[in-house]
Amino acid sequence: MSEGISSIWERLSARPRRSLAELFADEGRVAVLSDRLELPGGGGILFDWSKTHLDDGLIGLFDELADAAGFADMRARLFAGEVVNPSENRAAEHTALRGVGDPASVEEAQALLARMGMLVGAIHEGAMGDVKHLIHVGIGGSALGPALAVDALAREMPLVDVHVVSNIDGCALEEAFAACDPQTTILAVASKTFTTIETMTNAISVLEWMTQHGVADPSGRVVALTAYPEKAVEWGVDETRILPFPESVGGRYSLWSSIGFPIAMAVGMDEFLEMLDGAAAMDRHFAETDGAANLPLRAAFADLYYSRIRGCQTRACFAYDERLRLLPSYLQQLEMESNGKSVTADGKPVSGPTAPITWGGVGTDAQHAVFQLLHQGTNLVPVDFIASIAAGDVLDPAHHRILLMNCFAQGAALMAGRASSDPARSYPGDRPSATILCDDFDAATVGALIAFHEHRTFANAVLMGINPFDQFGVELGKEIAKQIEAGGAKFDASTTALLQAAGLG
Ligand code: F6P
Numbered sequence: 001m002s003e004g005i006s007s008i009w010e011r012l013s014a015r016p017r018r019s020l021a022e023l024f025a026d027e028g029r030v031a032v033l034s035d036r037l038e039l040p041g042g043g044g045i046l047f048d049w050s051k052t053h054l055d056d057g058l059i060g061l062f063d064e065l066a067d068a069a070g071f072a073d074m075r076a077r078l079f080a081g082e083v084v085n086p087s088e089n090r091a092a093e094h095t096a097l098r099g100v101g102d103p104a105s106v107e108e109a110q111a112l113l114a115r116m117g118m119l120v121g122a123i124h125e126g127a128m129g130d131v132k133h134l135i136h137v138g139i140g141g142s143a144l145g146p147a148l149a150v151d152a153l154a155r156e157m158p159l160v161d162v163h164v165v166s167n168i169d170g171c172a173l174e175e176a177f178a179a180c181d182p183q184t185t186i187l188a189v190a191s192k193t194f195t196t197i198e199t200m201t202n203a204i205s206v207l208e209w210m211t212q213h214g215v216a217d218p219s220g221r222v223v224a225l226t227a228y229p230e231k232a233v234e235w236g237v238d239e240t241r242i243l244p245f246p247e248s249v250g251g252r253y254s255l256w257s258s259i260g261f262p263i264a265m266a267v268g269m270d271e272f273l274e275m276l277d278g279a280a281a282m283d284r285h286f287a288e289t290d291g292a293a294n295l296p297l298r299a300a301f302a303d304l305y306y307s308r309i310r311g312c313q314t315r316a317c318f319a320y321d322e323r324l325r326l327l328p329s330y331l332q333q334l335e336m337e338s339n340g341k342s343v344t345a346d347g348k349p350v351s352g353p354t355a356p357i358t359w360g361g362v363g364t365d366a367q368h369a370v371f372q373l374l375h376q377g378t379n380l381v382p383v384d385f386i387a388s389i390a391a392g393d394v395l396d397p398a399h400h401r402i403l404l405m406n407c408f409a410q411g412a413a414l415m416a417g418r419a420s421s422d423p424a425r426s427y428p429g430d431r432p433s434a435t436i437l438c439d440d441f442d443a444a445t446v447g448a449l450i451a452f453h454e455h456r457t458f459a460n461a462v463l464m465g466i467n468p469f470d471q472f473g474v475e476l477g478k479e480i481a482k483q484i485e486a487g488g489a490k491f492d493a494s495t496t497a498l499l500q501a502a503g504l505g
Contacts, residue, residue, distance in 0.1 A: 006351065012065075021416075033048070033050040041443075048434060053310075069462055087472070095279075097249065109246065135173075141252035144252075144333050154263075168198040186222070189222060190262075197478075252333050302382065303456070317359075318361055318383065337474070339461050367410065376426075382434070385411055416429050
């Protein structure tokens, strides 16, 4: 870490800690720290960071940090399709799929999406017979994004009933089988590498299930979504049903590519493209806005303040809406796989904590389970609340009114606290939260929300000097599992005993 950067961190630590109550003596901070982003299609999102401890002094220092860390240059490199993942010598071109990036990459991405659109349209029109169900097998980035988007956008009368199956535990696949008719089911095999053992094993089991139920040509009912089409050909998928995506799109950033096939199958290609347009609006904002007016960068300032200066080991995200109930799981991979690192991009030990543990849930359920700790526990947890002004249901409007009132009440309570002569009934308050309030959770909004978190994760990484685009930490466990499978390897006494107890050793 350069001397300049370490001195900025020292100055950040030395700043006097002003409470939220003190900061709110200036009510003008709401206007300064809450901004609305307009989206294509007429909707918008309000990002309210006023209930965090950011103030002018902190923002000034974080601006200096961003300059010293070369944020503007790294951001330009990201959008230019230059190498931003040095350990794998790769670009990270997920934004090109949204039409924002290096023109050649955008052109390639658009051609691939057009190909996907043609296949999706053809299947909807009957090219693969009567298709009512889609079993999408994939894991990690090849499952979490599609599962989130399908769950958020395809609640009412999906064009095709989608089941995203990730776990190798056969119970997961059995649940999908129970809900699908093999004669009207197609299989999407989603794997960037087309080698992941869970996905390939699940794919074979789906084909066996089809065979056992008399489907004449199961392999004719497979669509492959991958960055390595040659592997899908080897595996037996017809080239006309292989939807490639560029190698420069990382797994956890891939729902915008052909990995989003189940989304388009459920809601139609047009709505899928609306999701990409919403993400592009966030891309343009992130690419073109400087300093703390840049929403993902501002969020990263607050994230780093809490993790590095206040020592928060976790951050929580609560979606006050069933439609976004899968968002916390999605964010866990995005943030922890990207930024859970101990070395900088040039291989040196990091100078402070990196990604906090991301966790969360759905409001109001979480209020009746984990919020006790948020209000009175000894851990300080910065919280994000995410809600929609428009309801996703058509029941009595009381449902949505109560949902939203509770969401806002929690942020207010965390901040204000309440003194009591009884210590057990006393709330310390001064606990930070941010609120993301959407007009509705339509496709453009879901796209913009996800892109916001991608860029927030990137901004955090740049300010910490780490590479968010590799994930070598996931490899060792996979290798040991292979050694176990191969047999003959020697392990520690505990692992040996466990293997023997399970009849595996
Ligand atoms: O093991 C982690 C990981 O490599 C993730 O980064 C990725 O999203 C997931 O596995 C699935 O990989 P693939 O799409 O290649 O099957």
